[in-house]
Amino acid sequence: MGSFERLLTVWVALAMVAGIAIGTLAPGLVQGIAGAEIASINMVVAVLIWAMVYPMMVSVDFGAVAGVARQPRGLLVTLVVNWLIKPFTMALLAVLFFDHIFAPWIAPQDAAQYIAGLILLGAAPCTAMVFVWAQLTRGDATYTLVQVSVNDLIMVVAFAPIVALLLGVTEIVVPWDTLVLATLLYVVLPLVAGLITRRVLGSARAIDAFTARIKPLSMIGLIATVAILFGLQGDTILDRPGVILLIAVPILIQSYGIFALAYGAAYLMRVPHKIAAPCALIGTSNFFELAVAVAISLFGLNSGAALATVVGVLVEVPVMLSLVAFANRTRYRFAKD
Secondary structure, rough: OOOHHHHHHHHHHHHHHHHHHHHHOOOEEEEEOOOOOOOEEEHHHHHHHHHHHHHHHHHHHHHHHHHHOOOOOHHHHHHHHHHHHHHHHHHHHHHHHHHHHHOOOOHHHHHHHHHHHHHHHHOEOOOOOOHHHHHOOOOOOHHHHHHHHHHHHHHHHHHHHHHHHHOOOHHHHHHHHHHHHHHHHHHHHHHHHHHHHHHOOHHHHHHHHHHHHHHHHHHHHHHHHHHHHHHHOHHHHHHHHHHHHHHHHHHHHHHHHHHHHHHHHHHOOOOOHHHHHHHHHHHHHHHHHHHHHHHHHHHHHOOOOOHHHHHHHHHHHHHHHHHHHHHHHHHHOOOOO
8 A cells, every 4th residue: 555545544533533623613514515415315425435436446347257256255255244144243232232231321212222223234234335445455346346236136135124123123114215326326337437447448557557546536535525424423423422432332343243253254265365355344344324314214313223323434434444454464364366
């Protein structure tokens, strides 16, 4: 990584502070950004995420997609962790902490709301940001695309039943417009743009040179997104810091635990690092747009469930950066690519 990327944690920390400051000093600006929403997806944030995703999509070689079948182990790890383990461990941790460990400090009705929000987070694996984490670990762009695409297909049919099971609710209102729009914005459109770019550039050398030039877009988009997210939630962070810290505890345990499980399984199965790192990071990261949208539609904008999903957003970036650093430091332990 270049010097700018090596200091990415510092830039992200500064973006968090700047976001909270902007949210406090210029609430009108933040409200204007917050109002730019379609189907519960903020269009300003969507543009920035698109800028993050596009550079990696240019690296996707469609001619190599068929080769994914020769490395099924990485995809197997992703699917087992995301759909057979992660939602249930998140629910278990949420109940453990808010019904038992934190019970003396949290009212029962609030605890139920926080549990619901955490369950929504656990049932929604990442769609967009994983492309950024994969790029930072020099992951296989083509394989990462396939993993995300398969996850999205499963999410369409599995998200509502899993949430209904874990919440004990029989009529889950899934905002399909949010799910479809997010997939179009974060996967389909950047992928089409990347394909067109590859065809225009032609040679592999030209593609590599172009990718190197636009790579800073991902980092700039990430930093700007963090600033906006923290600006949008600045009042909540300042008003309820204790509750946010309590909600963050099971999220942190879940994130590091799921990563350790997936990364360890990939290591034992001798999955190459360029596949192992993204497959572990997909399970660790969350599709926060979907989780927030469902929490709002089911429980309301000011509900504890919505707050819990927002805390997931705030915790995710620092956690993922730490895991990216760990994955990069342990690259040499894996099977040769």
